Amino acid sequence: MLRGLLDRLYAAGFVLAALALVTIAGLVLVQVLGRVIDKTLLAIGQEPVGIAITSLSELGGFLFVGAVFLALAGTLRSGGHVRVTLLIHSVPPSAARMLSGVALFLALGLCSFALYSAGVQAWDSWAFNAVSFGMAKFPLWVPQTVMVVGLGLFWVALLDELVTLLRGSVPSFQQAEDGKGVQDGH
Structure with missing residues (x-):
């Protein structure tokens, strides 16, 4: 039951991170299309519409930070974090477990x-x-709270993996790495 809840939490972090990235892409697309429309209108002698998203770079930055932090837990469990496995694979399994x-x-x-x-x-x-300092004044606690939520999920995932290891099981990141052929140096 707890395993299912944790897995759903990690998946929710991934989904929210993906939504943040899709939102960035959508906002950039609107901004680019707005510029194309304005340039086209100017080229044919019309008044530009002026489609622009105020503080797009700042909003995009907040969304990107949210995406990064919300994906930390799921990325750990899927073996996506960079780990130096050379040392771990050169020692006996018991020492490798201790190092992990x-x-x-x-x-x-x-x-x-x-x-x-x-x-x-x-x-x-x-x-x-x-x-924020941009033209659009975003309350800073909003993106900072998303960071806290992402770090909280990451903290839970780290504890989850540590408890799994201490119980004698193989952590998820190790299973994912083994499935990708990381143990063979591929």
Whole structure:
């Protein structure tokens, strides 16, 4: 039951990340089409419509950060994070498990610090009504909260993988790497 809930949470992070990227693409497409329409109207002697998305680069940046952070957990579980496996594959399996456990523990500690820091920053932005610097004033707590949610999912995924490893099972990222032929150096 818990496994299914966690898997759905990781999948939801992937879906939200994909939606953020699709939104970026859609906004850029509207901006480009707006420019094409305006240039065409000018070329035929008409007044341009002026289709433009205010602060597109800033909004796109917020959406991109959201996509990155929301995809962290699912990317870990699917073996998509960069790991240096040369050392792990050159030691006996018991030492490799220990190294993986230490790496997961350290990653969990770093993620805890990042989660706490991002949470404090989002709280401060909300408490002080901090807004972005662009022409469109976006409340900063919104993208910062998305970062916190993404880091929270990543923290849960790291803990999930560490507990799996400590119970003697093979973590998901290792299963994914083995399925891709990573253990053979491919």
